[in-house]
Amino acid sequence: METRVDEIAERIYRLSTFLPVVGPRGFTFNQFLVDADEPLLFHCGQRALFPAVSAAVARVMDVRRLRWIAFSHIEADECGALDEWLAAAPAATVTHGAIGCAIWLNDQAPRPPRALADGEVLDLGGRRVRRLDTPHVPHCWDAGLLHEETTATLFTSDLLTHVGDPPALTEGDIIEPAIAAERHFGYTTISPATGATVRRLAALAPRTLAVMHGSSFSGDGKAVLTRLASFYDERLRQGTTAAGA
Ligand SMILES: [Fe+2]
Ligand SMILES: [Fe+2]
Numbered sequence: 001m002e003t004r005v006d007e008i009a010e011r012i013y014r015l016s017t018f019l020p021v022v023g024p025r026g027f028t029f030n031q032f033l034v035d036a037d038e039p040l041l042f043h044c045g046q047r048a049l050f051p052a053v054s055a056a057v058a059r060v061m062d063v064r065r066l067r068w069i070a071f072s073h074i075e076a077d078e079c080g081a082l083d084e085w086l087a088a089a090p091a092a093t094v095t096h097g098a099i100g101c102a103i104w105l106n107d108q109a110p111r112p113p114r115a116l117a118d119g120e121v122l123d124l125g126g127r128r129v130r131r132l133d134t135p136h137v138p139h140c141w142d143a144g145l146l147h148e149e150t151t152a153t154l155f156t157s158d159l160l161t162h163v164g165d166p167p168a169l170t171e172g173d174i175i176e177p178a179i180a181a182e183r184h185f186g187y188t189t190i191s192p193a194t195g196a197t198v199r200r201l202a203a204l205a206p207r208t209l210a211v212m213h214g215s216s217f218s219g220d221g222k223a224v225l226t227r228l229a230s231f232y233d234e235r236l237r238q239g240t241t242a243a244g245a
Helices: 047-060 082-088 098-108 175-185 194-202 221-244
Strands: 003-009 012-019 027-034 040-042 068-070 093-097 114-116 121-123 128-133 144-148 153-157 208-211 216-218
Touching: 003 047, 003 208, 003 216, 012 047, 012 208, 027 047, 027 208, 047 082, 068 082, 093 098, 093 128, 098 114, 175 221, 194 221, 208 221
Parallel strands: 040 068, 068 093, 093 114, 153 208
Antiparallel strands: 003 012, 012 027, 027 040, 121 128, 128 144, 144 153, 208 216
C-alpha cells in the first residue's frame, strides 16, 4: 500500500492512498497536511492506513512536529487512526467542534480535545484555519469543515466525493463525477438545511477544494459549491414531492 504526496496549494499537501477494491472503480482516501509553525493534519485515515500515511507525512516533515489533528466527523476514514497519530506526535492536540467533543472525544480521546466554536479561527503561524459547523453535512451530527484562509483552501471532507484514481489536482469538472457518486452511494443526509449549509461554504469563495475522495479542485470553488447546493435542493424537492404523492 502506497500513499502519494502532492502539494495542492502552497504548503498544503494531499496524502492519497488508492484502494482498488472499494466502490465500483476503486476509491482514494485523502488526508491533508497543513505545513505551518503549528502543523495540522486534516483526517487521520483508517488504522490500517496509518503506516503508509505516517510514512508519507515523514517525507514532508518530522511527524513529531504535528501540533493539531482535525477531521470533519466521527467515522473510520476520518478519525480511525486518531490514537496512533496522538501516540506518534506527543505535542499534538485533537481539535473538533463542540458537538463532536461532547458526544465522542471528551470520552474516547486519549488526550483532552480542544473544542472549536463555529467560526472560530485557529492561528497555526503562517496559516489560519476557520472552523465551520456543518451539522449532518455531508453526514453525522458533529460534522464541520475547516477553511484555510491564507490560501483560500476549503477542506471539504466527503463533499464532492468521486470514485476512481483521478489526478491529485484538477481544474476540470468534478461536479458531474460527484453527482454520479452521490447517486451511487447516497452518502449525504439531505435535509432542508443542506442547500443553505453548502451555500454558506460557497460564500467563502475558496480557490482550492481539498476533497477527501477524488481529485482536489483548483479554480472557482464558489461556482462548484453553488451547483452542489442546487443539486441537493433538487434532490430534496424530488424526495418530498415523491413522499407527498
Ligand atoms: Fe464520511
Ligand atoms: Fe470519507
